[in-house]
Amino acid sequence: MIEILDAGFYTSIQDQGRKGHRHLGVPVSGAMDQKAFELAHALFGEQLYSSIIECTLIGPKLLFHDRCSLVLTGAIMEAWLNEKPLKNNTPIHVLAGDELKLGRVLSGLRTYIKINKSLILPAVLGSTSFYSPITKSAYLKSGIHLFWIKNDRVKEHSNSKLRWDYSYLTDQNIYAEKGPEYDLLSDKQKKLLFKNIFKVEKQSRMGYRIGSAFETEPVSMLSGAIRPGTVQITPSGVLLIAGFDGQVTGGYPRILQLTDQAMNVMFQKKEGDSVSFNFYDKLHQKEL
């Protein structure tokens, strides 16, 4: 059992997501950094995805009441097990009474804590991912306890290390394909879109808001489908990038769609970080 001594800035449970319910207006949810989510499972040799803890900006303080193994992936945060500093991507044994403390983020934004046990959590529409009001709360609160299935057949972590490239946490380049309304932009606007450097103004699991240098003609369009990584542009020129808790439909022109890999890069950015857009050549499957 894990006791949440301090929940941190914004800490939630995420799994593979609530796929198959968009037709009811329900977003998919799930880990914002899918690559880190997959890595956490791979480090325990797990094929099936389970519920893990997503931490944002400032991590939580957890007290373990039973033994297990854990690993950290994604953003690099200050991290200690008892007083001993912890490294990402390195599974470690935890004993009853051990305290895990995550502090401020040093590189990236979102860190994942995975244990080699199945957490007991209510699933709504097939997923334990937090998304209010589909689930009771949007984030973990201090003082609560997370239980896991006892006598669960668990894999002990192997000592084999995976080669891992952290550069995506600091990469400014965001690769994207054209969206359905890309051609509503003028040639000049298209040039600026790929030349300018943009700043993240605001971010949450719902999406990112970044400022642009140009305004667009307001277009009256019917709401269209949105998915994580869809970039819409508002008449005032604000770029809205849908996150995993983002709305399933939107009414602004969809000018770009981030690639899966670009979403991992984008969703590790925090307020004030810079990004620039690049074309992804779909035909040749490469980042130009």
Next chain:
Amino acid sequence: MFAKKDFIFTTLGKTFIINFPHQNDKKSVLFIVKLTDAIKDKYVDYIEDITTTFNSINLFFKYAYDSESVSLILLEIIDKTPSQLLVNTKKWKLPVCVDDEFTKDISLFFKGNQQQLDLYLTKFFDLKFRFVFYGFLPGFPYLSGLPIDMAIARKSIPNNSTLKGSVAIGGDQVGIYPQNSPGGWHVIGNCPVSIIDFSSTDLSLINPGDQVRFYKISKPEYKDVMETIRTNSEHQYLKNLTDD
């Protein structure tokens, strides 16, 4: 109704989009319902989700796909889908309270002119709408059927909080807010019954193509409905609101 050339294909990453002109008549709406079902049957193993909007069907593929071969198969399915068909649709009538506390938005829109407001609401309660799809928020229904002369443009600055149950107009679309949320549509009243219940096994009783009418209730009646729902379930109550 649609001609084959009305369907235009685009992509949004791994989502394949079929666009068509927005048409409001029952036959067209039901054709899209049938077409969506046929596409879903064909691609069920390859997609995460399939959604519709007023003018699109969206296939959320799990993996990268070849858009040319998908286009060819879709054209075939469009060809095969009969335009004359029987789809069982239901009719619903939903209660709406237009007590002063729920009509501030629309009253402001008519600059406090009570006569204009009453006329608008009277016309509204005579209309028959069609449920087309859920979007925006979990369980937010998009209804078509508002005549263009009754359309009200979205607010230029959205308000921070639109109340759960708000029946609202955005352009010529009508929706019902399933939760408190920021929103830019003009609220005309409040419907105390949620039409989707995420804790129920049959999540949505209302399906695309179904007809929806609204009827006026007083504040005491509104409170009664709220109380009945609190002691029973939303769906139990909704089941009694058919309009056949």
